Amino acid sequence: MSEKTLMAGNIAIAEGAILAHCQAYFGYPITPQNELLEHMSKRMPEEGRVFVQTESELAAINMVYGAAASGCRAMTTTSSPGFSLQQEGLSYMAGAEIPAVVVNVMRGGPGLGDIGGAQGDYFQAVKGGGHGDYHLITLAPSSVQEMMDFAMLAFELADKYRNPVILLPDGFLGQAIEPVVMRPPVTKLPEKPWAITGARGRPKNIINSFAMDPVDYQPHVALLRQKFQRIKQNEVRYEGINLDDAALVMVAYGSAFRSAMTAMQMARQAGLKVGIFRPITLFPFPVAPLSNLSQKVKSFLVVELSLGQLIEDVRLSLSAEAKVELVNQFGGVPISADEILEAIEKIMK
């Protein structure tokens, strides 16, 4: 049996990145992810790897770009306002096909907001966020174990598709402490013949997202589109709980999912047939599984820590006759199981 270690979510991401052989970390302090940066400041030098505390989140994302362009597994971690600053860099990286991992431990917004947990950056993560046509693979952990596992998966998917991957926990998960089973470290890294490592014994490599003539750039964007299609076909991940007999299905991710789990147990005890559908990849969104589910179930309740962002993707996925309700919190405030149960009872009574 694997030994379990008690660990905070933010630390689990750091250790997951180290297990995934992240070779370079760049970050700027922002709450509620500071423990992550602090942990990396000790652990990366211990492992003989690169750590730089940057002058801004802008510098951090551009250092990630440079490190990843030169073939290294690289990561930056931030929280909502910092993630906004990184959108430019993410657009360049998607355009230039640079694989890297960006962690956004979401807090309350808009603006400076607050340091509570929230999910208000959903659109920003899954719809692009920066300029131009692109998508970022977005993973939503809902436990400390998944913070570690998805940090590792994020590096794997980034390299597989040469695309940035977003790990999107919220502040509550970042601070949560739970037992974690440590994973074996990654020892074999993929070859990156495209990387800029010095033009020794080969033609030079160039990394860019630019053409003087639009006619020359369009084919590149068309290739990106093909890649996003492959991602949609191959990488959808989700979890279904108690769906077999469910009359009402909640849709939730992250810490909202944890509250929904408790609410579901309370509802079941009261005899209400409630299930949960949890998207794990927010992009690619599990459109087909939800669509299939709505052939059978007609009542859905979206639970989210934002004003109604996840619900838009849920609505787009479901059949026209499905009824979709929203129960939410926002602005950095957690949602309680009681609030969710109340919403369930209102729908099912």
Next chain:
Amino acid sequence: MARLNSKEAETILYQRPESMEARPFHFCPGCGHGIVFRLVGEVIDELKIRERAICVASIGCSVNSYEYFKCDGLESAHGRAPAVATAIKRCHPDLVPFTYQGDGDLAAIGTAEIVHACARGENITTIFVNNAIYGMTGGQMAPTTLLDMYSTSTTAGRKSALAGYPIRVCEMLSTLEGTAYIARVTVNSPAAVRKAKQAIKLAFRTQLANLGMSLVEVLSPCPTNWRVEPVKAMDWLAEHMLPQYPLGEYKVIEAVAALKKEVGNA
């Protein structure tokens, strides 16, 4: 007299540097960028670092710098080249990344990145081309535009009350302890071009010796946006830019001074 065969008759005095691609520059007639690129190419040849050099391009007229060199290269977002180069060097200390940036890129939008690369003493090299104008976008005011100078966004001349004062980059950065070599040169005469090359070479040698941040500012003509003829642009540079931006070495730490004395920086 017997005819010599061509090999005996010809001595090559001047040719394209080996590290440069056989492609024409995209610059306007009389632009200084072509001269500066060539100097960088000559230095890469002479230091035999083509296989280790990484051209970190910027945004502006130098946007596709990497197209002209036979070394690896990449684009960086506007102003961020020093951050990109920092990461490449930290991850691969054997590589020789250099940024090639204009005045808008380095001295306006990228101020934080260059200042902090210097403050950290990153072991990278920056070629900073200052033509006192935004060239690529059509001649708007740059952070280095001179007072009373015409630009398309200061059509009555740059007035300090409205648009502040030109930034002297070398003077500012040389106060930072992480900088090892900082010099300002120009390319408005053959003698100036030779001096510019020496400075660029010493900057690269500073990096090769792991001595810290090196930066060479090159005052360069932009006849198109200055709206003067190419030859007159060289005179305009001497008359107007040199008083505001005095040439010279602004930072030479002892170890770099020792390098300079060694043979081979000619």
